[in-house]
Amino acid sequence: MFEFDHVSLGYPTSRNAGTKYPPIIDNLTLSLTGGEFVCVLGPSGCGKTTLLNLAAGFLTPDQGQVRFDGREINGPSPQRGVVFQDATLFPWRTVLGNVMFGLRRQGVDRHQARLQAITILTQVGLGEHIDAWPVTLSGGMRQRAALARILALNPKALLLDEPFSALDANSREHLQDTLLDLWQKRPRTVLYITHSVEEAAYLADRVLIFGPAPNHLCADLPVTLPRPRYRSSTEVQNLARTLRQHLNQLPCCLKPSKDPS
Numbered sequence: 001m002f003e004f005d006h007v008s009l010g011y012p013t014s015r016n017a018g019t020k021y022p023p024i025i026d027n028l029t030l031s032l033t034g035g036e037f038v039c040v041l042g043p044s045g046c047g048k049t050t051l052l053n054l055a056a057g058f059l060t061p062d063q064g065q066v067r068f069d070g071r072e073i074n075g076p077s078p079q080r081g082v083v084f085q086d087a088t089l090f091p092w093r094t095v096l097g098n099v100m101f102g103l104r105r106q107g108v109d110r111h112q113a114r115l116q117a118i119t120i121l122t123q124v125g126l127g128e129h130i131d132a133w134p135v136t137l138s139g140g141m142r143q144r145a146a147l148a149r150i151l152a153l154n155p156k157a158l159l160l161d162e163p164f165s166a167l168d169a170n171s172r173e174h175l176q177d178t179l180l181d182l183w184q185k186r187p188r189t190v191l192y193i194t195h196s197v198e199e200a201a202y203l204a205d206r207v208l209i210f211g212p213a214p215n216h217l218c219a220d221l222p223v224t225l226p227r228p229r230y231r232s233s234t235e236v237q238n239l240a241r242t243l244r245q246h247l248n249q250l251p252c253c254l255k256p257s258k259d260p261s
């Protein structure tokens, strides 16, 4: 589904303006298959968001190619829905209006868009809040609305950059379960960036661990634990411990010392 084919990317900085940029991602080759739930772990600044931005089409590689369904990515697409840590909703539209917006832009008629938006809002647990204004929502509700807005467009892939990390533990766990539930009902490729080894162990089919920039894929670990999983189970806890050991072995200075969840 996603193919990173010898991808390199560097950002211009004031120090190297006009010269060759030092790569953040350096000659990365990686494939993600359809329906796979992939979590990405790595120290701060190693290039996780850069990876996601390449998959989203917000960035273009300096070298190599990023492909989705066999076609080179050359910009954002509703087929690849993105949710960031601080999702922004249109403040002048209600929750329903926010979700309907993308559907209307795709040419769905008003009545149908309304029905589809209400269905997905109900699925993410906001059925009682469709007429609420974004300013009145809690952080968790805003993230739910942002997820609904993306899911309403029925993307083939979800690109999630620490989507629940700003939430309290309870809301975060609820949202993880909502996401898993929706993903199991309609499997799609998920690229999920997190700093939490527990979150990765609970959610992932596969965990990618990146080392410090230039981005180095240090570990590519399939997760074979059956679902449903239980956060406090020995298996999930053991996997989280293994992931933490991988992170602690990385030659970097900004290791997560304490899991945020």
Ligand SMILES: Nc1ncnc2c1ncn2[C@@H]1O[C@H](COP(=O)(O)OP(=O)(O)OP(=O)(O)O)[C@@H](O)[C@H]1O
Pocket (backbone or CB within 6 Å): 011, 012, 013, 024, 042, 043, 044, 045, 046, 047, 048, 049, 050, 051, 213
């Ligand atoms: N637009 C930009 N211009 C210049 N440098 C950038 C830009 N975006 C990111 N960088 C640099 O690229 C490196 C990788 O950033 P990126 O956000 O991809 O890392 P990350 O692994 O997601 O970090 P974190 O876990 O802290 O979110 C960092 O050193 C960052 O300062």
